[in-house]
Amino acid sequence: MIARASKLFLPTLRDAPADADAASHKLLVRGGFIRQVGAGLWTFLPLGWRVHQKVVQVIREEINAIGGQEMLEPVLTPAELWETSGRIGIPIVFKLKDRTGRDFVLPFSHEETMTFHARELQSYKQLPQLWYHFSTKERDEPRPRGGLLRVREFIMKDSYSFDRDELGLDRSFDAHKGAYERIWERCGLEVYYVEAESGIMGGRESSGFMAPAESGENILVRCENGDYYADYDAARGIPRAPELPEPLDKPEEVETPGVTTIESLAEFLGIDPAATSKAMPVMVGERPVLALIRGDDRLSEEKLVTALGEGYRPMTDEEIRSVFGAGGGSLGPVAVTIDVLADDALHEGQFVAGANRDGWHLRGVQAGRDYKPDFADIRQANEGDACAVCGGKLLEQTAIELGHIFKLGTFYSVPFGATFLDEDGEEKPLVMGSYGIGPARTMAAVVEQHHDERGIQWPRTVAPYDVHIVALTGTESYADRAASALDDAGFDVLLDDRDARAGEKFADADLIGCPFRVTVGRKAAEDGTVDLRERAKGEDDAVKVDELVSAVRGKLS
RNA sequence: CGGGACGUGGCGCAGCCUGGUUAGCGCGUCGGCUUUGGGAGCCGAAGGUCGCGAGUUCGAAUCUCGCCGUCCCGACCA
Incomplete structure (x- = not known):
């Protein structure tokens, strides 16, 4: 089939719409x-x-x-x-x-x-x-x-x-x-x-x-x-090892006035943020649950849903106050009556946790000893984590x-x-x-994967046409011959027979991105050759019109 | 749903802040002449309810309010 650009509804634009990004x-x-x-x-x-x-x-x-x-x-x-x-x-x-x-x-x-x-x-x-x-x-x-x-x-x-x-x-x-x-x-x-x-x-x-x-x-x-x-x-991912302070025999309260974020807590105590834990209280239906992750990690909502087996919502401030008796920045797992779901990263070691008392935290909180959580992977993986398969770096x-x-x-x-x-x-x-x-x-x-600054570079399997013939002014009969030969050989052909300037046709051909472009110009009349170019390569080969089909086939094999 | 931005001929934009005759520009389109291997040149022309609706005003693209639409960030998400 030969499609003639002069008849096609093919509205190309010089400028992209202002709202286009990708x-x-x-x-x-x-x-x-x-x-x-x-x-x-x-x-x-x-x-x-x-x-x-x-x-x-x-x-x-x-x-x-x-x-x-x-x-x-x-x-x-x-x-x-x-x-x-x-x-x-x-x-x-x-x-x-x-x-x-x-x-x-x-x-x-x-x-x-x-x-x-x-x-x-x-x-x-x-x-x-x-x-x-x-x-x-x-x-x-x-x-x-x-x-x-x-x-x-x-x-x-x-x-x-x-x-x-x-x-x-x-x-x-x-x-x-x-x-x-x-x-x-x-x-x-x-x-x-x-x-x-x-x-x-x-x-x-x-x-x-x-x-x-x-x-x-x-x-x-x-x-x-x-x-x-x-x-x-x-x-x-496997998170980096935290720099943990000396272990304590039992949790120890420390006054932390006005400290409600992990950053300020780590700074205030002079410790690694990874040596702290972060409490995320949620409601699973009517059941309150405390999700606990390492201070430098982010909770994965998807993984938490998977671990809980059902959906959840964050607790409101009022619920937090009534369950813990403290505000959002001072929560921890010790001595709470609700279920605690801790991230696997908290399995080993002692971490600083909220004391469930405004303005206070606990040092040396250890899972298993000071609270009895269920464990699950509920943290988001981060770039730089170690690969769980080989220990390599995750990207x-x-x-x-x-x-x-x-x-x-x-x-x-x-x-x-x-x-x-x-x-x-x-x-x-x-x-x-x-x-x-x-x-x-x-x-x-x-x-996304096949384009350059000029336009698309379709792989032949999904290209709109296999060959885009650019017929320059005065070469119509030669261009028709080239198009027919390719068509007879089973190629899908787009023939740009519009009354337009060469530069415009080339620009459109690059933009549309068919895998092959054949330029039919004055050389066709002079010595019977046309220029064959692969869109992805961008170099012209002079080819006799009679040999065009075999030349295209040659480039495909 | 929260935050931000935008909406003016087909596409890209200016004008708006500081209201004032016929709302401009580039590209595109149509006609003519020239040109013809990388988006040409000259001449002429068509094409716009300035997103919609109220309001303020002698007068609104321009100011105010409401609505609608679109895009971006977030929330959300086969």
């Missing part, structure tokens, strides 16, 4: 790929939709290759399904009513609907099953941003596996992991498989795929030695989360009654997994 946002808008309709709402213009479709096709092929069956489920979803799973209460769920007042959800993923259909699975003989679709998702996103990086409506490939047991789930999960890795590879992306939190999806285990990018939404924590990758929220890098895969287990099948009969005639719930990829985010990540 490179992918600027370049996709400037290149005429996408346009904004509202906050987090984007139209894919013809060129952008071509790229999106190419990403979709790569995903489709790889999911089909592991046995996926493509289908399509509706966006508009009866709210009862989401009441069954309990996800109706999640704030970002779009909800609406029809004219009779019936409640509906516009889902951000389709676990409920898929499980609804999975109730038709009846026998172990039918398992495993792997179903997927590409469909529009909605989320009532509090803060869309970064062009395609965080939006309110988007297309997602989500697949769902149904197995008879955990072993089967592990196999389905691993198959997806492999498929996803092939997808990123084919899209030319650098992506890391990371530990992640399952958050609002439910289920017991989840992993993310993160693409490092200048304008990432997430933080990728990685070991300098390449043996550990994790999402920031889930990352485990942080902004990244885009492109995919997320979950071992859901029976989280949905049990409430939906999606069961099957095994060989023994016993009824069992389906063991499920779910697996998502955002093609538009993938597209944005490709741009």
Whole structure:
């Protein structure tokens, strides 16, 4: 197929919109790929939709290759399904009513609907099953941003596996992991498989795929030695050893007038901030809990939720006063009646803690001796922590989360009654997994990872066209010949036949970023040659028009 | 939801503080002539409810209030 630029709706811009920040946002808008309709709402213009479709096709092929069956489920979803799973209460769920007042959800993923259909699975003989679709998702996103990086409506490939047991789930999960890795590879992306939190999806285990990018939404924590990758929220690090003072036989009160922060406490006592502990009192439902971390650490809210097994909220000042008898800056774990959940970093050693008495702290507080906590990893990992695998240094890098895969287990099948009969005639719930990829985010990540100051450098697999022919004035017949030859050879061709100046056409070609550019100029008439250039390399090779196809093929091999 | 900023032809901006005829500039668009391998030159032209609504005033893009929208930081987040 030959696309003629003179006929295309391809509105390129010399300047990026003032509100664009991320490179992918600027370049996709400037290149005429996408346009904004509202906050987090984007139209894919013809060129952008071509790229999106190419990403979709790569995903489709790889999911089909592991046995996926493509289908399509509706966006508009009866709210009862989401009441069954309990996800109706999640704030970002779009909800609406029809004219009779019936409640509906516009889902951000389709676990409920898929499980609804999975109730038709009846026998172990039918398992495993792997179903997927590409469909529009909605989320009532509090803060869309970064062009395609965080939006309110988007297309997602989500697949769902149904197995008879955990072993089967592990196999389905691993198959997806492999498929996803092939997808990123084919899209030319650098992506890391990371530990992640399952958050609002439910289920017991989840992993993310993160693409490092200048304008990432997430933080990728990685070991300098390449043996550990994790999402920031889930990352485990080993903090540096604190400089602990001489141990005491029992805690000792010390007056600390007006000292309510870790910084001022460490300074006042002349000690390492890492030799202090920080108390974070929370309410878990009606149950008060004291979360305790090292003074120089930050509490990971995600890890705390995981450790508690349910959500929580910070205590109000009044609650703190009534539970501890002291204000927020003077709290500690000694002699409290509520449960204490201490970070693993407090396992060994003696730390300074609040005395639960305004203006006083305790030196020499030791877990196990002076208070009896439960232990868990509830601190955020920091850059510079030691890697839990090899002891190397942990690094942080902004990244885009492109995919997320979950071992859901029976989280949905049990409430939906999606069961099957095994060989023994016993009824069992389906063991499920779910697996998502955002093609538009993938597209944005490709741009983030493949661009220069002039524009995009698409890998051929997802490029809008393989070859961009720049036809300079007076060369139309030669340009047509070149285009036809490439077209006949199976390449997607964009022919810039507009009545425009050379510089403008070159600038647009660099911006749009097709992998090959063919310049047809006066040399075509003189000696039958055109200039072939790879976008990512930027050097022209003079090639006879008759040899253009083989020259392009040669550069591809 | 908290903090900050912005809203003026398609894109990028000035004007606003200190109200005063027909609201400017660059790019783009249309017509003409010239030009033609890295966003050309000259001439002419079209295109704007100054986000919306109230208010103050003889007079509001400009001052006041309210609302809406968009972006950034945070909170939140498959």
